[in-house]
Amino acid sequence: MSTKHLEKRWWHDAVVYQIYPRSFNDSNGDGIGDIPGIIEKLDYIQELGANVIWLSPVYKSPMDDNGYDISDYRSIAPEFGTMTDMEKLLYEADLRGIKIVMDLVVNHTSDQHPWFIESKSSLDNPKRDWYIWKDAKQGGSEPNNWESFFEPKAWTFDEPSNQYYLHIFSHKQPDLNWANPEVREAVYDMMHFWLKKGLGGFRMDVINMIGKPSDFPDATIFDSGVAGWEHWANNLLCHQYLREMHDKVLKHYDVLTVGETPFTNTLDGRFYSHPDRNEISMIFQFEHVSIDREEHNAVKKDFDLVQYKEIMSRWQEDLYQKGWNSVYWSNHDQPRAVSRYGCDSGPNRIISAKMLATVLHMMSGTPYIYQGEELGMTNKHFSHIDEFNDLMAKFHYQKMINKGVSEQTAIDFLNDFSRDHARVPMHWDGSDNGGFTTGKPWLPLNPNYTDINASQALLDHDSVYHYYRQLAELRKGEEYGEIIVYGKHTLLDPQDKDVYAYLRSFGEKTLLIVANFSDQIQKRHYSGQLNYHVLGNLPDKVTDLSRLTLLPYQAFIAEITL
Ligand code: TEU
Numbered sequence: 288m289s290t291k292h293l294e295k296r297w298w299h300d301a302v303v304y305q306i307y308p309r310s311f312n313d314s315n316g317d318g319i320g321d322i323p324g325i326i327e328k329l330d331y332i333q334e335l336g337a338n339v340i341w342l343s344p345v346y347k348s349p350m351d352d353n354g355y356d357i358s359d360y361r362s363i364a365p366e367f368g369t370m371t372d373m374e375k376l377l378y379e380a381d382l383r384g385i386k387i388v389m390d391l392v393v394n395h396t397s398d399q400h401p402w403f404i405e406s407k408s409s410l411d412n413p414k415r416d417w418y419i420w421k422d423a424k425q426g427g428s429e430p431n432n433w434e435s436f437f438e439p440k441a442w443t444f445d446e447p448s449n450q451y452y453l454h455i456f457s458h459k460q461p462d463l464n465w466a467n468p469e470v471r472e473a474v475y476d477m478m479h480f481w482l483k484k485g486l487g488g489f490r491m492d493v494i495n496m497i498g499k500p501s502d503f504p505d506a507t508i509f510d511s512g513v514a515g516w517e518h519w520a521n522n523l524l525c526h527q528y529l530r531e532m533h534d535k536v537l538k539h540y541d542v543l544t545v546g547e548t549p550f551t552n553t554l555d556g557r558f559y560s561h562p563d564r565n566e567i568s569m570i571f572q573f574e575h576v577s578i579d580r581e582e583h584n585a586v587k588k589d590f591d592l593v594q595y596k597e598i599m600s601r602w603q604e605d606l607y608q609k610g611w612n613s614v615y616w617s618n619h620d621q622p623r624a625v626s627r628y629g630c631d632s633g634p635n636r637i638i639s640a641k642m643l644a645t646v647l648h649m650m651s652g653t654p655y656i657y658q659g660e661e662l663g664m665t666n667k668h669f670s671h672i673d674e675f676n677d678l679m680a681k682f683h684y685q686k687m688i689n690k691g692v693s694e695q696t697a698i699d700f701l702n703d704f705s706r707d708h709a710r711v712p713m714h715w716d717g718s719d720n721g722g723f724t725t726g727k728p729w730l731p732l733n734p735n736y737t738d739i740n741a742s743q744a745l746l747d748h749d750s751v752y753h754y755y756r757q758l759a760e761l762r763k764g765e766e767y768g769e770i771i772v773y774g775k776h777t778l779l780d781p782q783d784k785d786v787y788a789y790l791r792s793f794g795e796k797t798l799l800i801v802a803n804f805s806d807q808i809q810k811r812h813y814s815g816q817l818n819y820h821v822l823g824n825l826p827d828k829v830t831d832l833s834r835l836t837l838l839p840y841q842a843f844i845a846e847i848t849l
């Protein structure tokens with residue numbers, strides 16, 4: 288039996304900070320964040336304690352989906368900078384012990400990528416088969432009934448060649464044909480190109496969708512998710528391609544690879560991340576961010592802490608020594624965590640942001656911090672559909688209106704879930720436009736930047752930022768590093784609908800993590816003797832586990848003896 292899963296890897300105790308370049312920091316006043324702007328803020332990220340940056344796409348792109356539609360994998364979008372800027376970023380990050388992980392978007396390209404332009408040019412072009420072209424069904428309709436994430440149908444008809452092409456996302460994001468070995472080789476080549484520059488790894492966009500069954504059957508599941516997922520999510524071919532990618536590329540570098548994988552359960556999680564399978568380091572699963580809505584149907588559901596705990600604990604336990612988790616509250620596709628799961632106004636904003644951080648950063652796996660989460664940034668209020676930028680917001684809005692939902696109800700849904708909440712620019716200080724730009728920001732800021740901003744947070748020792756910093760220190764520290772990274776996870780009181788409590792244990796040591804998710808006082812007791820109050824989000828230290836009075840959103844970490 289192999290014991291590769293017991294081998295330590297550098298990314299096991301890593302803390303990842305995600306940057307959405309367009310909204311991070313604008314260095315030249317054109318209103319768009321850029322790479323030189325990121326370089327200016329590397330000290331900020333280093334002080335926070337993150338040692339990996341996941342950079343959302345900076346490649347050349349028509350920006351139909353803000354860079355997730357790439358037209359040249361080997362050059363940098365001019366609005367973000369130059370290749371020299373990118374190399375300087377790698378160099379400057381390295382000086383600070385930070386690795387750069389780039390977004391690898393290879394399920395699809397832009398329709399402006401020369402590969403697609405050639406592919407589209409004629410039926411017998413050598414690149415025709417680099418994308419997925421199919422004849423219409425008898426009667427002229429689409430080759431099958433699959434839907435797209437951003438449009439009603441996953442197929443667009445091309446008049447001149449009389450065929451449809453597949454796009455699981457927008458029609459400007461045609462899917463590459465991974466069944467064609469030339470496509471795979473071209474991708475592997477491009478990966479070497481970047482890795483040789485000293486990259487720390489890749490975040491792989493919707494990587495579990497690359498394997499399509501060759502017969503393209505109709506979907507049968509219409510009650511959840513984008514119709515067709517039963518065929519293109521986690522297809523066995525995908526695992527085979529990943530193993531090939533590992534063999535041809537990844538095994539030659541010591542890198543972090545994280546696959547973005549909607550529609551996965553914990554068994555899939557093991558398939559992707561068990562080290563003996565030689566696929567990828569870890570995945571981003573979607574179960575826990577799917578409980579308060581049906582995204583594709585644009586329907587809101589109630590957040591249920593019991594269900595949340597069940598999902599998170601299942602992932603913690605099922606992957607224990609059998610794979611590796613990534614853990615996150617938010618990213619560039621999700622609303623702001625404190626607005627979604629905590630309380631985003633008054634003093635409870637700071638307390639609940641720290642509470643959420645406590646729960647996540649004491650879990651095993653690699654934690655991801657999305658830009659601004661460390662400030663407790665909140666959702667912005669939008670009043671009209673024209674204020675949104677994201678193509679998905681527009682699609683969901685139209686879908687709701689077509690169903691007969693009122694305009695206001697549709698806007699309310701987007702105010703809860705739009706991806707634009709995460710894409711509103713960072714708040715650096717209280718000056719105009721939050722110090723993000725001296726020009727006109729590409730997307731207007733949340734007016735609360737005057738209160739919530741980085742310069743305030745750096746000065747205030749009780750800020751959310753400094754609390755995140757302490758959590759990162761614990762993960763990397765002598766005292767608790769091992770238990771936080773490698774300890775066993777046990778959920779306490781699964782049915783408790785207000786308090787999230789769990790244990791971590793490693794050798795003789797036990798940590799108890801308790802978090803009140805409610806805005807009410809909760810009285811609880813836990814077994815064990817408290818030896819040491821490690822960290823908490825309120826000034827008072829916890830002393831007695833047998834009689835706890837938890838204030839609204841209170842959270843603490845204690846070392847205990849059971
Ligand atoms: O997201 C994939 C994906 O499944 C999203 O559409 C997801 O359903 C939603 O955004 C989560 O609420 C990735 C990228 O992260 C996203 O930004 C891109 O738009 C998409 O792929 C296409 O590349």
Ligand code: CA
Nearest residue numbers: 313315319321
């Ligand atoms: Ca700029």
